[in-house]
Amino acid sequence: MPFIIKRKKTRQIKIGTVRVGGTAPVVVQSMTNTFTQDIPKTVSQIHRLEKAGCEIVRVAVPDLEAAKAISSIKQRISIPIIADIHFDYRLAIASVKSDADGLRINPGNIGSEKKVKAIVDCAADFDIPIRIGVNSGSLEKDILKKYNGVTAEAMAESAMRHIDLLKSFDFQNLKISIKASDVHRTVAAYRLISSKTDLPLHVGVTEAGGLYSGIVKSSLGIGMLLAEGIGDTLRVSLTRDPVEEIRVGFEILKALEIRRYGPDIISCPTCGRCKIDLFDIAERVEKALLLKPLPIKIAIMGCVVNGPGEAREADIGIAGGDGTGILFKKGKVIKKVPEDKLVDVLLAEVDKLDELRD
Secondary structure, eight states: OOOOOOOOOOOOEEETTEEESTTSOOEEEEEOOSOTTOHHHHHHHHHHHHHHTOOEEEEEOOSHHHHHHHHHHHTTOSSOEEEEOOSOHHHHHHHHHTTOSEEEEOGGGTOSHHHHHHHHHHHHHHTOOEEEEEEGGGOOHHHHHHHTSOOHHHHHHHHHHHHHHHHHTTOOOEEEEEEOSSHHHHHHHHHHHHHHOOSOBEEOOTTOOSHHHHHHHHHHHHHHHHHTTOOSEEOOOOSSOHHHHHHHHHHHHHHTTSOOOSOEEEEOOOOTTOOSOHHHHHHHHHHHTTTOOOOOEEEEESOTTTHHHHTTTSSEEEEEOSSEEEEEETTEEEEEEEGGGHHHHHHHHHHHHHHHHO
């Protein structure tokens, strides 16, 4: 019997043309690491993110030049753009007036309530949402003192304080994130905040690290929350090319059978029966299909002994022999293929499936 995730139904908002929360799909987003004011480089990176499947992009706004660049960037991209603001409320207002689709702020580092209200009033005038982003490293002093440090309870209280503040300004077009750099506190904090509000939640583990540690932490933290039905958007934070964040994000969703985007490639770890260069074959197939949105399952197996049987649920696959291999579909052998042609034959079959879908 399949595992069914019962997702918590949250209030729905819109970021540009993308719906978030309610019954909308879980959205995968990322953040550029270019200087936002360098418009050509920022646009180029966002185009790469779009091709990878990114649905919302966030850009840093450290100064007025970056805020003003948003207008030019938005004209050249096709996904919503969110301005990431810290400290200076005037940059948030400038970003809104430069046509940003949303704001990400931590009200705790903006300053006085008057400054926060100025941001909220501007967002309301332009009908754009605000994400309240609470991180473990930016909690208020009184809350840190109350909980004797950074705890999940402290993070949740900080988030609720900011939510109540913005609601007091009659503003509820909100999304919430509440991240720590470790899995346990992140998951515990999201569980708490999810029990206290029906606002849509953006989930992730902040400052997760490089490729391996970042993927592991993010997969565990985000995966645990999504499996419990918590989360409306996600970002995998990696100290890498942000395109990698999108790939990992969709892999998490695919693994949990929440969303399908692009091929699901399964391959065996190899053993003494493998007589082909499976590592090279798997890498070539993965690279060739990296940006292909076709939602099919592909198997790359090391031997013909167990390959088709173990991967009988795959739409299409290859399994190696001794200098040769086989092409199979749904567990049935179709034909033998020389080893040096296996990748070409497999990719040609994938193209045929893609054409049939069109």
